[in-house]
Amino acid sequence: MRPQSQVLQVDRVSFAYRAEEGLVLDRISLDVAAGSWVAVVGPSGSGKSTLGHLVLRFWDPTSGEIRIGGHNIRDYALDDLRSMVGVVAQDTHIFADTLRDNLLLARPDAAEGEIAQALERAQLTELVEGLPRGLDTWVGEQGLRLSGGERQRLAIARTLLKNAPILLLDEATANLDTLTEQALLAAIHGLMRGRTVLMISHRLIGMERMDEILVLDHGRVVERGTHDHLIAARGLYRQMLEVQNQMFVLPLAQAAADRRQAPEGPPTPEASRDGRIGAEA
Ligand code: ADP
Ligand code: MG
Numbered sequence: 001m002r003p004q005s006q007v008l009q010v011d012r013v014s015f016a017y018r019a020e021e022g023l024v025l026d027r028i029s030l031d032v033a034a035g036s037w038v039a040v041v042g043p044s045g046s047g048k049s050t051l052g053h054l055v056l057r058f059w060d061p062t063s064g065e066i067r068i069g070g071h072n073i074r075d076y077a078l079d080d081l082r083s084m085v086g087v088v089a090q091d092t093h094i095f096a097d098t099l100r101d102n103l104l105l106a107r108p109d110a111a112e113g114e115i116a117q118a119l120e121r122a123q124l125t126e127l128v129e130g131l132p133r134g135l136d137t138w139v140g141e142q143g144l145r146l147s148g149g150e151r152q153r154l155a156i157a158r159t160l161l162k163n164a165p166i167l168l169l170d171e172a173t174a175n176l177d178t179l180t181e182q183a184l185l186a187a188i189h190g191l192m193r194g195r196t197v198l199m200i201s202h203r204l205i206g207m208e209r210m211d212e213i214l215v216l217d218h219g220r221v222v223e224r225g226t227h228d229h230l231i232a233a234r235g236l237y238r239q240m241l242e243v244q245n246q247m248f249v250l251p252l253a254q255a256a257a258d259r260r261q262a263p264e265g266p267p268t269p270e271a272s273r274d275g276r277i278g279a280e281a
Contacts, residue, residue, distance in 0.1 A: 006069065012064035042202065055073070089170040096143060185206060
């Protein structure tokens with residue numbers, strides 16, 4: 001069966017891993033219109049990845065249904081479903097094989113030109129050209145060790161080759177340092193262009209670009225809207241953003257302020273804590 005369009009719909013989906021335990025997802029509904037971008041954010045353990053796993057049918061909802069192109073995803077052959085959904089998740093599995101074979105997993109028949117283009121768009125050309133054996137370099141255990149950022153680039157190149165209309169991103173830039181993350185985001189945005197995207201993240205990065213953001217807490221949607229709407233709502237989203245800024249931005253500002261104050265001696269722990277509270281206001 002072929003989908004009517006690229007729309008992804010989650011319709012009052014509830015899910016429990018075990019009947020005797022509580023619901024991990026509680027009546028979640030969302031529509032990702034063809035070509036639009038929806039993010040699901042929320043604290044760790046709120047059920048984000050579980051939702052992604054339901055889309056890929058690692059499990060089926062306890063109630064409610066998920067539709068792609070208007071059809072319940074249970075009605076597709078599993079291979080067809082998974083060929084429609086490209087995935088970049090937190091940990092990319094690298095097989096002990098050549099770089100080329102790792103790339104071609106998604107589309108064994110990809111032409112050389114397509115491979116070169118995917119490498120370019122994933123910003124891997126330089127790495128590959130620097131290798132004496134190029135794409136025939138053995139990677140994985142006992143081969144070339146790829147850094148976290150390189151593994152994610154490989155995942156992006158794979159997904160570009162697969163060319164699936166729907167893209168599922170699950171913490172695709174987690175575990176990377178800030179600079180690597182920033183560089184990777186450009187490649188990810190390239191991958192998102194023209195696709196129907198469900199982005200799962202506990203970090204609130206690039207949220208201004210999303211058509212809708214759902215905030216999940218303990219399996220429930222507690223807020224939804226655009227980035228600007230959610231900031232104005234002063235709820236959990238805003239709170240998460242402030243904590244994130246405190247962790248990543250304010251320490252830098254504080255360090256700069258400390259350097260400016262250096263002639264008076266280093267600030268006491270009390271002083272720097274007060275400074276941080278002051279900067280939040
Ligand atoms: P998030 O991605 O938002 O961090 P998850 O969807 O991974 O959250 O997890 C939601 C809840 O489901 C957590 O309480 C987690 O412990 C539980 N959970 C996740 N995976 C499984 C599993 N395979 N079996 C049982 N419980 C699970
Ligand atoms: Mg997760």
